[in-house]
Amino acid sequence: MKTLTYILLFTFSSTFVLAQTGEITIDQDEKIEALLEIYKSAGSSGYYTIQVGFVSSNQKANDLRSLVNIDFPNLSSRVDFDSPTYRVKVGRFKTKLEGERKLQEVRRKYPAAMLLKPKK
Template identity: 35%
Template sequence: MRFLAIEKIAILAISAFFYSGVANAQQGEINISKDPKIDKLLTYQKEINQETDNDTRFKIQIFNGNLKNAQRTKSRFEYKYSDIHASIKFETPNYKVWVGNFRTSLEADRYLAEVKETFPNAFVFIPPKKKK
């Protein structure tokens, strides 16, 4: 009985070897056509991104207090939300933990809803402009 099993496997292997030489992959071409307005849209988006000053973007403040607790809060935030940048800012007399750099208030509010689960005192604001 074992001999029959080995014989069947050998026949299958030999036939598979011969048929593999006959098999061919399909050949073809792909043509991609795009609307010329897409290039215009990309150019327009680049212009908007260059005009937008980083200082006018929305941020979320998750902490206000002493340095030790600010560092602890920042670490906790970075551990839970690794996709958004967090920074510590000093404004006399407190340290503040600011997160994100959102273009619109809608974008910031959406993220705020997620952050409020862990940091209930968080709020959205526009940071004051730097003096030149």
């Protein structure tokens, strides 16, 4: 019995003594970082938006945006200039279904509103 105990003790202690330790290094191509940045920037334009209206002057666009912010405070809004008009847009929707649901609500107040596809 004593011999068996010594053998087991020796076996387990030698396992710890002979255990390996190591260090892992990952060599990554620099182009991967550049590709990740391109991917991140491309993903930000993939949202549906609702165009509430378009007008001929910046002042009118900002006035319309103020009204939209009052009517829909939970939606983000912005004014985009697309020569020769200023376009007031609201919301950022990941799916077309989300955008269409909100469009029905927005059209009650702004009948000319339309859902715009994401730019690619």
